[in-house]
Amino acid sequence: MSNSKHVKWSNLLSILLILCVMSICLFTKGNTVYALSTGKVTAISLNVRSKASATSASTDTSSSSSTFLKRYGYVKATSLNVRSSPSVSAPIVTKLPNKKYVLVLGQTAKSGTVWYKISAQVNGKTVKGYVSKEYIVLYATTTDKTAYNLATVNNSTLTAYKTANTYDTKRAALKLSQQVIVLGNLTVKGIPWSYIYAVVNGKGISGYVKASYLTKVTATIGNKESKTAVTTKTASAKKIAATMASNVEKLKKGTTVKIRGALTVLGKKWYKCDFYISGAIHTGYILTSCVEIPDDAAFLEELSKFPASYQNPIKELHEKYPKWHFARIHTELDWNTVIENESKIGRNVIQSNQPKGGSAGTYSAPFSYLSTEAGAYDWATDKFKVYDGSNWYCANSSVIAHYMDPRNALTKEGIWQFESLAYDSRQKKEVVQSILSNTFMKSSYSVKDKTTGKIVSDEYKDTFMEAGHINGVSPYFLAIRAKQELGLNGSGSVSGTYPGYTGYYNYFNIGAFDSSSGQAIANGLKYARSGTTYQRPWTNPYKAIVGGAGYIAAGYIKRGQNTLYTQKFNVVSSPFYSHQYMSNVQAPASESKSTHNSYFNMGIAEDTFVFYIPVYKNMPSSPCKLPASKGNPNSYLKNITIKHGTVTLPLTPTFDYRTKTYTMAVDHSVSQVKISAAPISTYAQVIDGTGTVNLPAGKTTTVSVVCKAGNGSKTTYTVKISRKA
Template structure:
């Protein structure tokens, strides 16, 4: 046995004398094929990262492994044989799968970094085949092209398309997800489209075969309300309408530049003040309009003294003032309020109930609104009986009652009317009718007593009758829109029977109406657009 062992040792020494690499032989394994699993892999002429690179392989390349040397494998790829890091090889071929682009655009690059060139820009919804994947990038094929994209922008399932409706008056369909890009077409309110992809701000849609991008906030999954439009022609021009309004009280809370004649101001050593009662004008001449008046002794700030002029510009807190002719014209001109905008709701026909859902009204408009909570059915009853818009009635009631919490809304005890004793009863007034500024609660309660409004329901229905007969369905005035209630355009004589002096009243009320309708899903509306000669 001792001779046998000595013989083996001698044979090993002989092999070593021929220079065969014993380390290689110790780590050798049978030949097999493997696949590159890193984005790139350098093939070197020896088993160390210090040695020369023969070539660079890419993800998915198939190599023949002939030997393992420590952390390296000796491989052959085509005509190149060298050493690669074994950790970047896999004996199992990557199982490719289909993926879909979920970003607006996705750059396919020549290598796995944003520093490399772009081979193609993919679009939202494009289908690719993932043929390799790392921590951040995936190697994909798209048609005949191969390149790298970021994993975060791929989905393994296609976007579940669904039908939506355009909810804005118009909506531009663009070829990319930005307002800077080309408009493919302009869609209209209630147009139906299919959403084929969606990002944070934009949605990709198919509009009758045209695929593009729109702002997602202007799409709704339920059919928008039915909107009808009609036009009423008036027998005079817009300028005639403006001139008529300039001859009556027209107020605004807007702020204007203010001017007074120099001779009407005195500096008392400390401050500037009016030395006489004077008009304050909207321009440095008496051809402009009178904004307001100030009394003698009114302290003002001198904004600037105009050179070569008899006027000074002043400043002080004004509050409600006379509106400028330009502002009157702006609010009178229907062309300034696009159909479908919040401001266009001043043209909403208030003489037509809008078929709202009572449960939806209770849950979305009247919930938590004091004594008005749960009263949707009563408002709808009043609307149907008086041929009046129920949401307008609700808005009016909420405003007048402080969201259903005012004394007149919650019940007010009355024992005398116009100074005469009556049977004491609790009354309700939901619209503030008869509640004059000097004594709103007493006068509003006395009016309610005279009308027999002894329950909240009676006050809702009876008040609706009063509003309808005096304005909305008046046989004399026919003021069935907020615009008509404010401006009374059918009156061809002097301005009269106008609900408010604020030139912005109709617009402000319209915005509130629109806000409430935005909370509802089922209703139909009719608009009456004024048109001047």
């Protein structure tokens, strides 16, 4: 072929090729026609792949892809075609409406168009495909620091991510109740997220967590007061009331601050304080233990005698009631020794209806408050021993520790159990009347004396005042004690008509030692009828009140047991732990609350009072807490029965609830057994291991029978059954 012909044919072929390409590249997208556009490669080297994948062979010069983190987004088109592959000519899988949520799984660039591979829910089914990037709006997964709030984790574990995206890198695992600082908030696909700062394994991290797993904690307060104070040590002034918060400033010891308010955050007490830095006023939150409000030297001297763990609550009381005085009782007793002795069976009891099928409540302690020591509880029968009345049981040592820890009572309601019970001439008849105002003793009494036959009458308030004066005892205390012992409507102890003891009275239930047969009143009236000390026999209210006050003074107050607390817990008079007025472990707290109500109703609470507060050696660093309220603790089984048909097969050893492992050998003919078990406690249940069990020949089958107690604890019994080959 000649050169001219070759050129002509070449030109013709070129024209035909261009026409073919144009015909192929003219296509429709929706109702819009698109024409092929051209461009040039700007990279030094460009991989051209056979498919829309970074791992495909490099053959297709019109496509490219890169790594993409899964993200949520939504459609921004009236109707969006989802195609089976990243091409406008690919089949349409489905159509998505405007604002439809999608999960973007990847990103591909092909023929100049960037495609998202997406997943979406359509008619209850998951559909995947490709859409043009320009029609998808990705949710923002990061935010600026626009907040600074305290929160705690409310889930057992909480994952913090690099961004607000569960497909992103995990930064840390946060624990239940862990504190975090919330730095910002955002919403992704309708789900709130928080940008947080936390300390994990001693290191600070920031990340994103789902906001529903955080509980906001109030850690700021408005200006409520203005008191001048000084720092007692180097103090960190925090941005909010949290130790993990950023410092506004570190203040030196002796820095003057202005207290603008006080708040308690997660058990820690803080002052909001103003202070000067370089001539400008700044505000920060300082732990109350680092700040002192200047006061008279006498109070500072009193305070200095108490351990640090006592000082903050005492300072708070002093701020509100500056006339109050606080005296330390140096018991010199070891705390652990005290609790061990007060935990002796029968020494401290608490009221509960639970052992007899009742519920926990205000006057009914949960199972977890009761002692399970030998003598107080029988694990084999699930029986708690009654020690007083019909529903008083031994309190366990953690409950005793809580009520004995003086730091738990350093409140305006609890402090009165440390009030001095000695007589004071400033005490008023009107206060006694206020104490008695809602009881049967609110007015007067008038009875015929059993011995003299004369009518004895007087106002109750006058008799209590006289009883206090004569015996050196606070009449307030006497009135409260009678109210506590007799109730609002009185009892058979003061009716004068109790069978067998007509005409006798006992206003303080002295000698009224209760028992399961319920003879407390009779025992108390027997004491009132016998003997000649303390104006006995008590044949009228006057002699019972004045004489009973003399008994209390001689037996307790003059022995050094001159507070509600030390009358219940004898830690001041040898022999210790005996000669205790009552066995109810909650009595000092209960009587203290009654005293508080009476004093505050009368408006005398701000008068001068002296409180004698015990201190022990080797006390815990923080106040003892009550145990969590839980159900019955018994997770033992009463029996395990294994049958082959109607034949009961013997266990080795013989079943005992304390033995957890058993064996059994059976003949080859026994291919199957049925296992049943019963718990000791009606509150427990067998949750695993019972039913029909197949026994492979020549092998040992291990069965675990699990019993779960009412409080959630579990006991596992193991039975190994060997079948002959």
